[in-house]
Amino acid sequence: MSHYVTLPDSETAHMYEALMAEPSITMVPVSREGEAIPVAAGLFVAGQNPVVSIQNAGLYEAGDALRGLALGIGLPLVMFIGYRGHNRMGDTADTAAKYLEPFLHMWRVDYFVIESDDDLDRVPIAFERAAKTNQPFAVAIGTEYAKESPSGTESEGE
Amino acid sequence: MITYADACRVLNESRGEAVAVTTMTQTKYWNQISKEPDLDIGIANGMSKASSVALGLALGDPERSVLCLDADGSLLMNFGSLATIAGMAPKNLYHFVFNNGIYSVTGGQPLPTAGVEYAKAAEACGYASTHRFEDVESLDSALPEILRSPGPVLIEIIVKGEPQAEGVDQTWESNAKMPLQLRALRKRLTGNDDWGPGGPFI
Numbered sequence: 001m002s003h004y005v006t007l008p009d010s011e012t013a014h015m016y017e018a019l020m021a022e023p024s025i026t027m028v029p030v031s032r033e034g035e036a037i038p039v040a041a042g043l044f045v046a047g048q049n050p051v052v053s054i055q056n057a058g059l060y061e062a063g064d065a066l067r068g069l070a071l072g073i074g075l076p077l078v079m080f081i082g083y084r085g086h087n088r089m090g091d092t093a094d095t096a097a098k099y100l101e102p103f104l105h106m107w108r109v110d111y112f113v114i115e116s117d118d119d120l121d122r123v124p125i126a127f128e129r130a131a132k133t134n135q136p137f138a139v140a141i142g143t144e145y146a147k148e149s150p151s152g153t154e155s156e157g158e
Numbered sequence: 159m160i161t162y163a164d165a166c167r168v169l170n171e172s173r174g175e176a177v178a179v180t181t182m183t184q185t186k187y188w189n190q191i192s193k194e195p196d197l198d199i200g201i202a203n204g205m206s207k208a209s210s211v212a213l214g215l216a217l218g219d220p221e222r223s224v225l226c227l228d229a230d231g232s233l234l235m236n237f238g239s240l241a242t243i244a245g246m247a248p249k250n251l252y253h254f255v256f257n258n259g260i261y262s263v264t265g266g267q268p269l270p271t272a273g274v275e276y277a278k279a280a281e282a283c284g285y286a287s288t289h290r291f292e293d294v295e296s297l298d299s300a301l302p303e304i305l306r307s308p309g310p311v312l313i314e315i316i317v318k319g320e321p322q323a324e325g326v327d328q329t330w331e332s333n334a335k336m337p338l339q340l341r342a343l344r345k346r347l348t349g350n351d352d353w354g355p356g357g358p359f360i
Contacts, residue, residue: 003217028217028246030210031238038207039242042179042214045199045340047348050214068203069211073337074356134356 002048003028005036009055011082011141016053033058037065037136040077055082056100056140066107066136074134078126081111083140088115097143104138111138115145159318162187164294165256169225172301176223176252177215177343181208183262183320184227195339196346202326202336206235209243209253216248216309219347223250223305230257231269233276243310244284251309253280258319266321280312290314334359 005028008016019025028043030036033054040050054062059081070077085094092098104111110129112122123139130137166187169178178198180188185200192198199215201208212226233239233255243251255276260266277288286308291297297315304311337360345351 005214026217028214029242031242031245032236035207035210035213035236035239035242038204038210039214039217041340042211042216043218044214045344045347046215046218047344047350048218064205065207068205069207072203072333072357072359073340074353074360076356134354 001025001051003040003043003050004053005030005040005043005050006053007031007033007036007055007058008053009058009082009084011055011084011143011145012053012080015080015141032061034062034065037062037075037077037079038069041069041073041075044075044077051078051080053080053082055096056084056103057096060096060099060103063107066109070136071107071109075136076130076134077136078130079136079138081138081140083113083142086113086115086140086142087144088142100140104140109136109138111140113140113142115142119145159292159316160294160297161318162256162320165254165297165315165317166191166227168294168298168301169227169254171298172305173225174223174305176225176305177212177219177347178225178227179208179212179215180227181206181232182229183322184229184256188227196342199339199343200336203333204336206232208232209236209239212251212253213239213243213246213248216251217246220248220250222347223252224248226251226253228253228255229262230255230259230274230276231261234269234271234274237279240280240283240285240312244280247284247286248310249286249308251311252305253285253310253312255312255314256317257314258317260319260321262320263322263326265323266319275314277312277314280310285310285312288312288314290316292316330359
């Protein structure tokens with residue numbers, strides 16, 4: 001990874017903090033999630049290896065960018081998606097969680113869900129799949145995993 | 159007031175080997191005169207996102223200038239990108255905004271504004287410098303020096319509106335143009351022809 005294109009969210013805040021401390025990675029904070037995929041597309045065309053990290057609610061805002069500048073151009077891009085509202089009981093009042101997986105199915109975006117450290121071996125597979133298929137691949141970071149991580153936060157929303 | 163044809167001609171004369179990211183009516187005129195098609199990207203199927211793609215290119219290849227030929231209606235849809243670009247402060251990004259006050263490709267409907275001054279907006283966001291031109295002679299004489307100055311720079315160009323009746327070209331062939339252009343540009347910038355087919359068009 002060369003660039004981390006992100007609008008921070010509660011579920012991936014621990015990743016943001018860890019990557020901020022990594023000098024080989026350039027952070028590219030955006031003002032709205034819809035900018036993230038186009039910025040990543042430009043970086044990739046210039047020979048870089050960006051990833052995107054945004055929340056599920058922001059992914060919905062970014063729908064047209066996902067359509068045109070990821071799926072439409074065949075962009076091999078891993079997108080970390082904060083799975084706000086997700087829990088293992090499958091019972092959530094947060095519609096941001098309720099719609100995420102149907103949304104990804106609708107766009108035909110393959111994905112993994114990270115619920116614990118046991119799931120982390122999915123991450124390199126996501127990069128392999130994106131590169132092999134020339135398509136975006138989502139890694140959804142569950143709220144409960146964020147709460148369990150050492151620097152995770154329990155705050156809601158963006 | 160400047161015509162699209164004159165503005166694109168003047169920009170093309172000073173372009174050198176800069177990458178050019180265009181959108182909407184600018185793409186139509188730019189494609190007629192560009193002598194470096196492997197360095198051109200006409201953003202289609204990516205509504206309003208020319209400025210964000212240009213930012214990614216500028217950050218990814220900081221030694222090469224990137225020209226973004228943006229539209230006022232497009233920028234309004236992606237207005238936060240002004241703040242994002244200023245935040246990242248790429249010294250090689252030159253952001254041209256063609257201001258005609260209308261949605262050209264849908265027939266000329268007015269923008270929902272009281273008249274935005276994009277150069278002032280970019281200055282307030284923190285661009286390194288901003289300029290505004292209403293005649294082609296002033297643009298022509300100032301442009302070489304502007305393109306030698308550190309970015310990000312926003313250059314607002316007041317253009318004569320050209321409402322289009324034909325709408326947007328949506329064929330399999332036209333929609334394949336952008337993915338093919340992006341691959342050609344990656345090959346030109348990196349020297350590697352390593353991005354295979356993907357997506358619905360190629």
